[in-house]
Amino acid sequence: VPASRILQFQDRPGILDLSWGHPAPSSLPVRPWLAATEASMQRFGPAALGYGYWPGPAPLTEWIGQRLGQTDLRPATSADVFVTAGASHALDLVCALRTSPGDIVLVDTPTYHLAIETIADHDVEIVGVPLDDGFIDPLAVGDVVAAARRAGRRVRLLYLVPTFNNPTGRSLPLERRHALVELARRERITLVEDDTYREMSYAGPAPASLWSLAGDADVIRIGSFAKSVAPGIRLGFINANPDLVGTLSRLGYVNSGGGVNHAAALTMATFGASGAFAEHVKGLRTRYRAQRDALVDALREAVPSLAVPSPDGGWFIWLPLPPGMTAATLLPLAEAAGVSFLPGSMFYVRGDDDSHVRLSFSMLSPSELAVAGHRLGAVIAGQSRRRPG
């Protein structure tokens, strides 16, 4: 069996590919996860393989709640947690429960391109939110909501990645978080907070989540173990009010099949409780910090005039191209030079802004990233020089 039909990732010989938001294979905890599987089987016995408790087994939902107490402003309780088969599954569930065909769903600008696809599968109209100073503008969002409602449209969800955003790597400032929560409360919209990258923080604790600041506003936080442990285990969670957790637990297919990824959930509970998770994440932070720096340093060295951001967390550099240059024109030149990326236009609902590229530093080693940064920098510098006065 060729590797290409086991994983999504497709190797392109000769290309250092910065387009995949996937973990470095060597970072995946193959042996620790196997050890946790064995310990879980020993601890729970046949209960590790039975029909699981609807919202996820208590050992995991309780551990998640406690862990959030260390990585966020406040902990959750197990009544606030529903275990999902990954963050993408969580978003799909939220859309299934909280949208109807024809609704408007607001999304961050720019935003995670595959979230756009996931939301679009629910036959809704997706509208990017207006920005102010590069961040979501709560007042302007209020105007968009009001105008849509005057036109008879239903607007119930706003999806965003406020912390170590995909693709920008940036985090929403605290005052904007408060303003957004206030908007949600006032306009009775639900904030769907994709918090996938919280554990991937490289400069101290991640910012307080919207969920932690919500008060009586409706915030649904989506969490994931795809970045902090492994994508292939398909584990994430929804952290929301107990009503939503109850609604999810009563879904027909959850009632029929039990907890949506029971055996993996108990392994994760064991991996967490043993301290192996905290140890692993510590190592990942060191690793990804070094990978980020390798790519940032190479780009800054190759094109000193370029404003290369160095994100405090996550897996991505959102690189602004020199004025007049588009990602679409850069891509074939970059690939000819042996490096690739995703064009910025992919992260906009209408694809109308192609002034940036998204560079993932998650998958390659520091030395590969240094080469990739120099290759890409050389192409950008060469194109800039060719541009008339």
Added chain:
Amino acid sequence: VPASRILQFQDRPGILDLSWGHPAPSSLPVRPWLAATEASMQRFGPAALGYGYWPGPAPLTEWIGQRLGQTDLRPATSADVFVTAGASHALDLVCALRTSPGDIVLVDTPTYHLAIETIADHDVEIVGVPLDDGFIDPLAVGDVVAAARRAGRRVRLLYLVPTFNNPTGRSLPLERRHALVELARRERITLVEDDTYREMSYAGPAPASLWSLAGDADVIRIGSFAKSVAPGIRLGFINANPDLVGTLSRLGYVNSGGGVNHAAALTMATFGASGAFAEHVKGLRTRYRAQRDALVDALREAVPSLAVPSPDGGWFIWLPLPPGMTAATLLPLAEAAGVSFLPGSMFYVRGDDDSHVRLSFSMLSPSELAVAGHRLGAVIAGQSRRRPG
């Protein structure tokens, strides 16, 4: 942590509970599954934990196709298979893709009660099909479809469990299968064949699936490893035409998260290829045959006048109560005598037939099942005697 928040199953002291369609804990392959996990990690390394190939990894989709060649009329190819997180997840996906709110969805009479819930989550109207001689009547179904369409309604799916049915344990006769496939072709409706119990056959091979007989009719087969391996691993599959497999693979949330249960899928591929699956299923057949016989024998002994069916496969006995007795009136008396079950009315869309009870023989030992059968039989016999004339 009390066991009650790890599993769905809730123990009721003093009651031999025949209501759960769950495997016997002692039947779950804890050690063999752990060994397969270890072998999979060794064989695939980090690829066991990465973002998985969209329709499921080729080692599993190919093995499933081959296995069907041994348990069904013909094998499938890997292009016909999409790996799901269980059969319930598969049914939910099919409904999400193939129904719109307001559609009519036809279901078998009686049918799996939690499938009714799963389908109902999609805001459709569910209609039980008419029967003839105790089995689905294809001609009458054609009339139902025609009448609904004349009334401007859309009818696209017919869900059924044709093989070792839940709750009846019965299998649709071959000539009805052919007639049903012909109806599906003629009326352009899709048969959703829940084939969860195929491996649980106790009297020779299971009947040919609707999928294997389909020709150019549209049949979506749903398969599961919940009964043949373990529910907690959350693995099943959709076996359908490559177009549907492609559509599933292109779902936003599958594109975002990769194969929906990647690590477990590779463990299953290893469990299958090693021969451990075939060996395990062989043991299960012996076990469940003995469990079935223990319950059937006890019931026949306790109430000789009762027509106790002995199914050729699956996990359930669909027990007809004496004339005039309903499951609802029997249930409290049975529980007072230390035995429980699910009333037959739960398996009808309108709940209007309560003349049977569903007895699961999957979870208890032969000796417990013998006691349960005698307890239930004694209550039924006692009630029958009390009945006037």
